Amino acid sequence: MIEFSIHKVWIIAKREYLERVRTRSFILSTFATPLLMGLFLILPALISTSTARGIVRDSERPVRIVIACDSRALAELARGELIRQQGARYEPSVVSPASPAEHAQLDKRLDTGDIEGYVWLDGPARTSRQVVFATGRTGDLILQRRLGEALSYAFAAERMVKQGSSAGDVAATLQPVNLIAVRAGESFSVYNAVRGAAVVLILMFVMLFSLLSYGVMVMRSVMEEKSSRITEVLLCAASAQELMTGKILGTGSVGLTQIAVWLTMAAFGASRSLYLRTAISVLGVGSSLIVYFVVFYILGYLLYSAIFAGVGAIFNSIDEAQQWNFVVILPLIASSAMILPVATSSDSPISVLVSLFPFCSPILMFERLAVHDPPPWQVALSLALLVATIGAAMFVSGRIYRTGILMYGKRPTIRELSRWLRHH
Known part of the structure; x- marks a missing residue:
C-alpha cells in the first residue's frame, strides 16, 4: 500500500502557491479584473439609456x-x-x-x-x-x-x-x-429580479473565470513538468498521488487568494464609499450567499482540476491537450447557456435536474440559491453528488496521473488508458 504523506502534500502545495502568487500576471489580473468588470457593467447601462451622441446633451435638456x-x-x-x-x-x-x-x-x-x-x-x-x-x-x-x-x-x-x-x-x-414579488412565506421580503440577476451574473462570472483559468493552469503545470522531466526528480521525494493532490491544492489556493482580495477590496470600498455601500445593500449580497459561493467554488474547482490534471498527464504537448479542453469544459458552457432558463423557471423539473448534475451544479445550483430558495434536500443532494463525483474523479485521475506522467513519445490509446486504470 502506497503511503500518503500530508506533510509532503503541504510542501508541494506551498511551492505551487508561492510560485504563482509572485508572478506579475497574478498581480495584474487580481487588480485589473475588478476594474474591467465595473467598466463592462456600467457601460451597457450608459448605452441603454442614451445614444452615444446624446449622452451629454440629454443630461442638459x-x-x-x-x-x-x-x-x-x-x-x-x-x-x-x-x-x-x-x-x-x-x-x-x-x-x-x-x-x-x-x-x-x-x-x-x-x-x-x-x-x-x-x-x-x-x-x-x-x-x-x-x-x-x-x-x-x-x-x-x-x-x-x-x-x-x-x-x-x-x-x-x-x-x-x-x-x-x-x-x-x-x-x-x-x-x-x-407588482411586487415576495418570497413565499416571507410577506415583507421583497424579491427584486434585477437584483437577483445582477448578483448571479457578477458572482458566476467570477466562478466561471476562476474554474476555467485555474483548472487549465493545473493541466499546463502537469504538462510542463512532464515535458521537462522534472517529474522524474519529484517522484524520488513524493508519490504521484501526493504530487497531484499538492498541485491541485496549491493552485486552488491561488484562486481563493484572488477571490479573498476581491472581497476585501469590495468591503474596503463599501466602508469608504456611500454609493458602493448602497449598491451592495440594494443587491442584497448576504453572508450566506458568499458562503455558498465559496463552497461551490471550492468543490467545482476540485472536480475540474482533477479532470484537467488527468488530461495533462495523458498528452505530451499543449496542442494535443487543447483538443480535449472543449470536451472538459463543455458542461460549464452548457451551464452558461442554461443561466437564463434556470433563473426564469427555477423550480421546473429540468432546472432541478441540471442543478443536481455534478458537472453543472457548481454554477446552476448556486444560481438557484441566489435567485430562489430551493428545498434543503435538493441542496444537500447536490453537495453529496458533487463530493462523490470529486472522489471518483480524483481516483480515476490519480490512476492515470501516476502512469501518464512518465510516458513520453506517443499518445496513449483507449486500451492503454484502461490498463492504467486497472493497474495497482
Whole structure:
C-alpha cells in the first residue's frame, strides 16, 4: 500500500502557491479584473439609456418629442401619459391637425436637431394602429417603449370616453398596477429580479473565470513538468498521488487568494464609499450567499482540476491537450447557456435536474440559491453528488496521473488508458 504523506502534500502545495502568487500576471489580473468588470457593467447601462451622441446633451435638456395628430384630444392624452412616466425627462408637444405642410416642417426640425423625434398620427395611422415614429435615435429602445405605452394608453382612453366613461373613471381604470414579488412565506421580503440577476451574473462570472483559468493552469503545470522531466526528480521525494493532490491544492489556493482580495477590496470600498455601500445593500449580497459561493467554488474547482490534471498527464504537448479542453469544459458552457432558463423557471423539473448534475451544479445550483430558495434536500443532494463525483474523479485521475506522467513519445490509446486504470 502506497503511503500518503500530508506533510509532503503541504510542501508541494506551498511551492505551487508561492510560485504563482509572485508572478506579475497574478498581480495584474487580481487588480485589473475588478476594474474591467465595473467598466463592462456600467457601460451597457450608459448605452441603454442614451445614444452615444446624446449622452451629454440629454443630461442638459429634456428629450423633445412632437406628437402630430388629427385629434388634439388623443394627442393630449398621449402627451400627458408620457410626462407622467418616471425616468428620463421628456418634453412632448402637440401639433394638430397633422397636415402635409406640418410633416415637412417636422422633418426639417428633426434634421437640424431641434427635436429628437416626432409621432405621425394621421387618419390612416389611427385606423390601422400602425404609428410611425421618425427619429434619429433608433437605438433608444427605452424611449420607444415608453412612447408606445403612452400611445396605447391614449387609444384606450379615447375609446372609453367615446363609450361614455368620465375622465375620472378612465384614469382609475387605466391606472398601472405596481407588482411586487415576495418570497413565499416571507410577506415583507421583497424579491427584486434585477437584483437577483445582477448578483448571479457578477458572482458566476467570477466562478466561471476562476474554474476555467485555474483548472487549465493545473493541466499546463502537469504538462510542463512532464515535458521537462522534472517529474522524474519529484517522484524520488513524493508519490504521484501526493504530487497531484499538492498541485491541485496549491493552485486552488491561488484562486481563493484572488477571490479573498476581491472581497476585501469590495468591503474596503463599501466602508469608504456611500454609493458602493448602497449598491451592495440594494443587491442584497448576504453572508450566506458568499458562503455558498465559496463552497461551490471550492468543490467545482476540485472536480475540474482533477479532470484537467488527468488530461495533462495523458498528452505530451499543449496542442494535443487543447483538443480535449472543449470536451472538459463543455458542461460549464452548457451551464452558461442554461443561466437564463434556470433563473426564469427555477423550480421546473429540468432546472432541478441540471442543478443536481455534478458537472453543472457548481454554477446552476448556486444560481438557484441566489435567485430562489430551493428545498434543503435538493441542496444537500447536490453537495453529496458533487463530493462523490470529486472522489471518483480524483481516483480515476490519480490512476492515470501516476502512469501518464512518465510516458513520453506517443499518445496513449483507449486500451492503454484502461490498463492504467486497472493497474495497482
